Amino acid sequence: MPDLFMDLLIRELNSILSEMKSAEGRLNGLEGVIDGLWISINPSGSFRNAVAVDGGLQEVKLANGHLLSMARAIAVNNMGMEPIRVVKVALFPESSPGGILTMSTLEVKAALEAINRYGGLRYVLMDGSLFVKLLEALRVLLLGRSIGEVYAIPEAVEFLNITSSLLTEVSRRGVRLIFVSKDTNLRVYKEYAILRELAKSSVSQVSELASEGLNYYSVTWSRRLRLRFFNLMRRLSGTREASLMGLLLNQSVSDITLLASSTRRVGISHGMVKPMVLSGGLSPWLSELSDDELVRMVKRKLNDSLTLRGVEPSLDPSVLFNLPQVALTYVSASMDDSPMLVEVPIRGEGFLKRPRFRELNDTSVLTEVAGLMLGDYVDPVRYNGLLTLAHVYANFTVGQLGEYIAMLQDRLGLRFSRRLGLAVL
Known part of the structure; x- marks a missing residue:
């Protein structure tokens, strides 16, 4: 059957690309800040005695409106051992995040089994972003309101519990846990660079608001800050500050968008951006709750799950309090390829403390990991041999x-x- 929509689709895509390129071109002197984030490093060996984990998910709609969720995950290794495979099939209401949470749980389960089964393991490479996965599970548990979200609370709790077990196990065994994202829409470095530039503004309202924004991981996640920036941008229309605030609020321009163009300007093929630490991000008021208030809130949410689904999952409060902060960087292996997001968990004040994006004091771990990522890089498709293999097996x-x-x-x-x-x- 002929495709009657191709010409219209191409027109729409061209419009979107033009908008993105237009936003990239309105940096207004921000290039120096972004270019200054890069640190030149060299390839240093490769991941030996390593496991890579990836998952796949397909959801199909049944005639009764429910989603049949088929999730799977695989852990492959470079030690000559059999891969580990896990599968879960479940039913969820339409638009429920239960399926993606189930897949994330299976990925952690495969990693845990690999750690327990394989001797001499040194590295576990996980596909995806730890920060995004934690954020989604906590959002469903603490802020979920729709039927689909409340229905998925047991899956969110299961992910948090098993992730806590994985973090404990890798720490006990001295295994390095690394999360790698080839594609991501995070905008944390973009916001950091723009806010630093706006904080230098001679307009006091702009500099004060930007300084306040630097205390958060993302100003666009805060409705209060987002509205203040938007109103200030309209008042200062036509100025450099207004243009930068427009770029700040533009959701189509991500870290990768700006960093990829930066590598070509700087001429850096092997490098990493300045490592930072992420925490929180759900809602500023959540970080202000006392431990007792947070526990009571979780109990109410678990009771909601019991009422709707007849399931009351068990969650020890210590799991929430001990969730790690996330140290991250972007690694560039080629000027012809987009930078890769690389994350490692670190123990600190805890994930649920005030949402922040701050500089990392000890960068040695991420520098070591970045060097290994460069050592294993071949091309944009084979950015890491093990992760590519895991993706091929896991993908539906x-x-x-x-x-x-x-x-x-x-x-x-x-x-x-x-x-x-x-x-x-």
Whole structure:
């Protein structure tokens, strides 16, 4: 059947690309701040005795409106051992984050099993962002309001519990836990660079607001700060400050967007940006709650889950209090490729303390990891051999999905939505 929409799609894509390039071109002297974040480093060996973990998720809509969630994860290694595979199939209401939380849990489960099964393990490479995964689980648990979110509270709790176990185990065994994201829409370095520049403004309202914003991991996550920047931007229309605030609030421009163009300006092929530490990020008022207030809030949320789903998951308060902060950097392995987000957990004041984005005092761990990432890099597809292999195994192909749907129909008699049936045909 011919595609009747291709010409319209291309027109829309060109419009989006033009908007993104326009935003990149309105840096207004910010180039120096962004370019100054880079630190030149050299490749240093490779990950030996390592495991890489990735997961896959496919959700199909049933005729009754529910989502059939099929999640899986695999841990592959370079020690000649059999890979570890885990699978979970579950039903969730439409628009529930339960599926993605289940996949994240399976990834951690595979990593834990690898640590317990393989001797002499030194590194565990996890696909994705630890900060984003923690943020999503905590958002569902503490701030979730929709039916789909409340329904997924047990999955959020399970992820937090098993992640706590993984962090304890890697610390006990001296294994380095590393999270790598090839694609990410984080905007923390972008905001950091813009706020630092705005803090130098001669307009007192701008400099004071920017200085306040530097105490948060993201001003766009705070409705109060977002509105203050927006109103100030409108008042100062036509000025450099207004242009920078517009870039600050622009959600289509991420860290990778700015850092990728920066590597070409600086001419750096092997490097990392200045390591930083992330904490919090859900809501500033949450960090102001006492431990007792937080425990009572969690109990109310767990009771909501019991009322809706008949399941009351168990969560020790110490799991929440001891969640780590996240140290991160971006690693550039080639001027022809986007930088990679690299994170490691660090023990400190705790993840739920005041949302902040601050400089990291001891950068030795991330510098070591960045050197190893460069040593294993081949090209944009094979950015890390083990992670690429894990992704190939874990990712659902279109053909596999069609086979699974046919099997579920034949063996279990499941009825899928009409639109899914048309898509498969």
